[in-house]
Amino acid sequence: MDELLSKAGSQAVTFAIKSGISIASTYALKTITTFVTQIPKDDARRIDRLKAQLQNRVEIVSSAINLIKLVAARGNTNLDSTLKLTKDLKDELDKFDEKMQELTTLVESSKSPKAQKDAINAVEKYIRDLLQRIEEVTPFLNLSLTTSGTTISSVLPQHISPGLLLQASNHINVNNSNGYGKVGPNFQVTVFSVFSQVDKDRSNRITWKEDMKKAFVQVVKNDNDFKYELKIDQSFDDERYHNVEDGEKPQSITIDLCQITKLFFSVSGNLLKLEEQDSPVLVLKIDKNIKGKDQHENSSTENIIWLALGGYEETETNDTDSEEEEEDSQQTKNDQEKIEVSNSITLLEYIIRLVSLQENDQKSILEVTDERLSTYLNDENPNSIREQNTDVKVVTKNMEKIRL
Numbered sequence: 001m002d003e004l005l006s007k008a009g010s011q012a013v014t015f016a017i018k019s020g021i022s023i024a025s026t027y028a029l030k031t032i033t034t035f036v037t038q039i040p041k042d043d044a045r046r047i048d049r050l051k052a053q054l055q056n057r058v059e060i061v062s063s064a065i066n067l068i069k070l071v072a073a074r075g076n077t078n079l080d081s082t083l084k085l086t087k088d089l090k091d092e093l094d095k096f097d098e099k100m101q102e103l104t105t106l107v108e109s110s111k112s113p114k115a116q117k118d119a120i121n122a123v124e125k126y127i128r129d130l131l132q133r134i135e136e137v138t139p140f141l142n143l144s145l146t147t148s149g150t151t152i153s154s155v156l157p158q159h160i161s162p163g164l165l166l167q168a169s170n171h172i173n174v175n176n177s178n179g180y181g182k183v184g185p186n187f188q189v190t191v192f193s194v195f196s197q198v199d200k201d202r203s204n205r206i207t208w209k210e211d212m213k214k215a216f217v218q219v220v221k222n223d224n225d226f227k228y229e230l231k232i233d234q235s236f237d238d239e240r241y242h243n244v245e246d247g248e249k250p251q252s253i254t255i256d257l258c259q260i261t262k263l264f265f266s267v268s269g270n271l272l273k274l275e276e277q278d279s280p281v282l283v284l285k286i287d288k289n290i291k292g293k294d295q296h297e298n299s300s301t302e303n304i305i306w307l308a309l310g311g312y313e314e315t316e317t318n319d320t321d322s323e324e325e326e327e328d329s330q331q332t333k334n335d336q337e338k339i340e341v342s343n344s345i346t347l348l349e350y351i352i353r354l355v356s357l358q359e360n361d362q363k364s365i366l367e368v369t370d371e372r373l374s375t376y377l378n379d380e381n382p383n384s385i386r387e388q389n390t391d392v393k394v395v396t397k398n399m400e401k402i403r404l
Helices: 002-007 020-036 041-073 077-109 113-148 162-178 323-338 345-361 370-377 392-400
Strands: 011-014 181-200 203-221 228-234 252-256 260-266 281-287 304-311
Touching: 002 011, 002 260, 020 041, 020 077, 020 113, 041 077, 041 113, 041 370, 077 113, 162 181, 162 345, 181 228, 181 345, 203 345, 228 345, 260 345, 281 345, 304 345, 345 370
Parallel strands: none
Antiparallel strands: 011 260, 181 203, 181 304, 203 228, 228 252, 260 281, 281 304
16 A cells, blocks of 8 residues: 555655654663762762763764664665664663662662662663663664665755644644643544455555545644544534434544554545545554554554545535525534634644654654654655645746747
């Protein structure tokens, strides 16, 4: 499916690029900070200097590690062995954090100067060993990046709409200030899922079916942590027949955002081979096996769900509609006016990209580096087709050629 959507010219981005090393090191550095408050000043100064060295080394290698993980997630199998090195380093940081907590507890409860001194020496040795380990790994990381030909850039892609990107950022920052709740407006969409996928004569054929003619999508943060859900609620005000009398109820889907491993965008519904769907389409690759933000690296290839969100298009109604139907439609419109509703699939795409970055890095988008932000906004598909921003100079030049 990934390959087919890429060949169809859709823009793609992979979200399985969690910044695991820097997050693990943050916890380790916090435990060192707690530890130095429990020991004599001379020892604390020495440990603090080592902590500063560790922080500096980790910050240097984190960008390289994140880039390697990104390239590997996009299909470069040559980096598999290097990924194992980065995972081993993260595991060592996790173990270091656990050991630091044990030693801090030992110092706090110890009444023996010798036991305290032994704990201090152990911490110093642990930090030096970890620094040495990072020094050993760094040349291999550099070699991997050099041989893969990959570079990290902070340049935003040309197809990004600055206005919509600012809107998305504003919605997210307002939500960050509130601490929880809905991010941005309700998005009015049509929902599709994969009906069948067959391989005939080595030619994959995918058929999509309409699940909800009209639905509202919300991106929601449940608490003060950077953890998000995508909620999809069907609306029966969709000019379709629904057997409510026999108990038919609107569908509702909730997806943990960390389960969205890949996103495809197309300016046209032709991506789904649906003649009647001509508005932009956002396709989500969802791995239901993922149960938490730490499971990105090992997500299973089984239990994958594909959903497509297309722009909702109202069908034209004739003049014979009853007054009751018109009144119901007007009431629905009045209700929607009370709630901010958007039909912009692109705005929804930007919000999903940016909150995925916040959830993966566990920090505000205002705190991430330009390179990290660019990673989540750039297109990884060289075959993608997307509306480009018009060059003013080209338009002006063409206008000069016009003779009246």
